[in-house]
Amino acid sequence: MEAHALVGASAVPAHVPSELFWDHDIDVFAAQGDDPFLVAGRLHDGPDIMWARGAFVGQPAWLLTRFDHINEVFMDARRFSSAEFSTVAGLLAVDWRLNPLEIDPPHHFAYRQVLQPWFTPKAINKLEDMVRSIARELIAEFENSGRCEFVEQFASLFPSYVFLELMGMPRSRLPEFLQWEHKFTRGDTVEVKIAAARNIMHYLEGYAEERRAAPGDDLVSAIVTAKIGDRLLTHGEVMGMCMVLYLGGLDTVMSSLGWYFRHLASDQELQRRLREDPSLIPAAVDELLRAFGVTGTMRVVTEDLDFHGVAMKKGDWVTIPTYLAGRDPKKYPDPHVIDIGRKTRNLTLATGVHNCLGIHLAKREIKVVLEEWLPRFLNIRVPDGEKVEWHTGAVWGVDRLPLTWDK
Secondary structure (H helix, E strand, O other): OOOOOOOOOHHHEHHHHEHHHEEEEHHHHOOOOOOOOHHHHHHHOOOOOEEEEEOOOEEEEEEOOOOOHHHHHHHHHOOOEEEEEEEHHHHHHOOOOOOOOOOOOHHHHHHHHHHHHHOHHHHHHHHHHHHHHHHHHHHHHHOOOOOEHHHHHHHHHHHHHHHHHHHHOOHHHHHHHHHHHHHHHHHOOOHHHHHHHHHHHHHHHHHHHHHHOOOOOOOOOHHHHHHHEEEEHHHHHHHHHHHHHHHOOOOHHHHHHHHOOOOOHOHHHHHHHHOOOHHHHHHHHHHHHHHOOOOOEEEOOOOOEOOOOOOEOOOOOEEEEHHOOOEEEEOOOOOOOOOOOOOOOOOOOOHHHHHOHHHHHHHHHHHHHHHHHHHOEEEEEOOOOOOOOEOOEEEEEEEEEEEEEOO
């Protein structure tokens, strides 16, 4: 069936025109092939805005496919709310939200100010030695073996160790942390997701209490001792911040690195250019971010409105997938081609009031990885006969990426 195939009016919500109903789940659809970004890109041949049966982790919602529309929703927090949608509160039956991600302006600003000093360019510059040391430590484990399983031996560990260092958490708990995160974001049942979310919450509650009793120089200590005005953050505010850092710190960069190295392993010319001229690496980081957006996120319509000719009702969910924004041919000529000469911006780490707080850290991590890998390993590639495994879902990621190289 073509990407823009439509079904009859009987299947659509009352206010959705039948010609805009897409009777598919985006994650199942995108998984039908060797490259989910290419498959999902077929949606650009259909309506710019459609109501999908499964638009976000299986839930029905409006699905936007165009860069300009996605950018507009990111920028319009008044009509498209983050506060009306929560990924955690409903599962755990708690009264707090991922903070500041699921808080609308103007209230979210005070919460961002608590975290912002840790993620400025100046702050990230101070972290570079630590970030580079972790990359080198992990590379040393397999550098002389001639091959590695990239996800298990590097991508899952590198950003996680950086996260643990920032949070002051022990490395010894990482396997457990990753298992909880995996079950929460990719669990087969609601019960599995709830159990994982509870494990995360209980650990973070205990850890926050430890830091409140004996603050250190880590980010969690900064959160539990922070004030808004003349008051300390409430328990719910602390938990919302810690949870959003946990989920973002353990998955996004890990998933992104898998896709980047899957591409690099098939693009020897790009490897050569970046080795010969490392000054091109920042541009490569931006282009890889553009081409391999790994998330979709959700907004809730706050009032009945007309959005580019489509009638949306108050309470409708709207999905804004970065993996479609980054491959929009109306924005990027030859969108499936990796071209490090592009100058246009991307939306992979969002924009507007909810632009990713960790954008400078994420880009620095990716830059450091390329700088440390490319001079050491020539002709990075997937060994003949080996299989790359990946998944779609709340976060699109690579599960297995065997690599070999020449010295």
